[in-house]
Amino acid sequence: MSKKNAFEHLDGEGVQEKFAALGIAPGERIDIVEIQRFSQDYGFRAVLYFEEEMARDGDLAADEKAYENVPETERPFISVEKFLQFAREFDPYSFELRLKELPIIIEVVGVGEIEGEPYMTGLMPFLDDLENFEEPEIIG
Numbered sequence: 001m002s003k004k005n006a007f008e009h010l011d012g013e014g015v016q017e018k019f020a021a022l023g024i025a026p027g028e029r030i031d032i033v034e035i036q037r038f039s040q041d042y043g044f045r046a047v048l049y050f051e052e053e054m055a056r057d058g059d060l061a062a063d064e065k066a067y068e069n070v071p072e073t074e075r076p077f078i079s080v081e082k083f084l085q086f087a088r089e090f091d092p093y094s095f096e097l098r099l100k101e102l103p104i105i106i107e108v109v110g111v112g113e114i115e116g117e118p119y120m121t122g123l124m125p126f127l128d129d130l131e132n133f134e135e136p137e138i139i140g
Contacts, residue, residue: 007042007118015118019044019111024120026111032104035122036080045119046080048106055109055123077121080106 010018019025022038032048039046049055054063054076067075072082087095106122113119 007044010042015113016111018118019120024108024111026108028108029105030108030122032080032084032106033099035106035120036084039080039120043118045114045117047077047119047121048080048083048124049077049109049121050124051076052123052126055121058121060110060112060119060121061114080122 012018
């Protein structure tokens with residue numbers, strides 16, 4: 001079964017109900033690694049916003065159009081896949097340790113569909129919320 005078919009075969013009538021079958025609904029909080037896994041398994045886009053107002057009031061299609069000439073890593077939003085890829089490449093050893101000790105919990109802001117492709121948007125925790133996300137102790 002293709003990933004698109006996997007999403008289409010989730011319980012529910014519309015996109016919102018299908019996402020809800022995975023526990024993804026506005027207001028829910030989900031580990032970023034779990035979002036990545038769901039996205040890969042069910043073939044939907046997962047996008048993180050760094051700015052609360054933009055996340056809550058924005059429109060993903062319009063935001064993507066407005067930032068189409070800006071590299072993804074320099075936008076106020078980024079795909080979960082690209083964010084985790086960048087973080088793992090930047091710090092391949094300790095990033096994984098930190099994720100295990102202190103998961104990054106994303107607030108789901110919205111779900112929808114753009115040109116038949118399901119997506120979810122989430123809000124990254126603010127830096128204040130990540131204050132304990134520091135170098136892990138390495139026992140040698």
